[in-house]
Amino acid sequence: MDVKENFYLAADLFLTTVSKVPEDKWDLPGLGSWSIRSLVGHGLRAMTTILEYQGKDSNTLSSNQIHDTASYFVSANINDPEIANAIENRGVQAGLELGTNPLEKVSDAVLLVKEFVKDAPLDLPIVTRMGDMTLETYLPTRTFELSVHSIDIATALGEDLVLAESLYFEVVNIVASIAKIKGEKMDLVKFLTGRIANLPRPVF
Numbered sequence: 001m002d003v004k005e006n007f008y009l010a011a012d013l014f015l016t017t018v019s020k021v022p023e024d025k026w027d028l029p030g031l032g033s034w035s036i037r038s039l040v041g042h043g044l045r046a047m048t049t050i051l052e053y054q055g056k057d058s059n060t061l062s063s064n065q066i067h068d069t070a071s072y073f074v075s076a077n078i079n080d081p082e083i084a085n086a087i088e089n090r091g092v093q094a095g096l097e098l099g100t101n102p103l104e105k106v107s108d109a110v111l112l113v114k115e116f117v118k119d120a121p122l123d124l125p126i127v128t129r130m131g132d133m134t135l136e137t138y139l140p141t142r143t144f145e146l147s148v149h150s151i152d153i154a155t156a157l158g159e160d161l162v163l164a165e166s167l168y169f170e171v172v173n174i175v176a177s178i179a180k181i182k183g184e185k186m187d188l189v190k191f192l193t194g195r196i197a198n199l200p201r202p203v204f
Contacts, residue, residue: 001166003139004117009164010146014043015110017150019103020157026102031152034091037102039156041094042087043149044106046142047113055125055132066131069140070177073204075130143167144174148204175203 001009018040030039066072077083098105122136147167154161163171179188188203190196 003136006166006170007117007139007143008114010143010167011047011110011114013150014146015106017153017161018106020159030156033088036153036156037098038091038095039149039152040102041098042091043146044109045094046145047109050113050142051116053126053128055127064131066133068137069174070181072130072141073178074181140170143170147171178203
């Protein structure tokens with residue numbers, strides 16, 4: 001499955017999962033310090049940043065380029081307290097911006113971004129805080145986040161969620177690649193095979 005098709009699948013999964021949030025549950029605990037509202041707001045940014053970070057043409061790409069998905073997440077350095085705090089605050093703000101009809105806001109955004117991606121060239125520059133990417137390398141980071149945060153939302157609701165096979169392999173491959181770059185690949189293997197009870201720190 002190509003990067004666009006897998007992204008559409010993750011976007012639809014996110015919308016379907018958000019549609020299951022009851023009207024009186026938005027302020028319940030979501031993930032960490034986030035409410036479900038903040039978690040959904042953060043997850044929606046996995047889509048809207050495609051529009052926010054787009055460059056004009058291939059000449060927009062700088063020498064500071066990120067060439068693969070795992071390197072993007074490693075560069076994000078989410079274990080740094082200052083960066084983690086900034087991500088947390090952006091999530092809270094994004095949650096507030098969902099307004100009084102969060103599902104409608106998410107649905108509109110999903111439709112808008114999917115239409116944009118459909119017509120956008122894969123070499124479209126995406127200018128992120130960590131470095132410049134093309135749409136082709138940035139979309140898998142969005143697929144990953146939408147998939148993982150759909151799981152987070154379902155977990156907060158006490159629901160079971162099973163990823164489609166293509167999303168499952170995408171997420172697992174990215175996690176394995178992140179662990180490799182961080183020098184933690186054997187820790188991940190030991191954890192997955194039951195040799196250790198916990199990872200030294202979360203991969204994502």
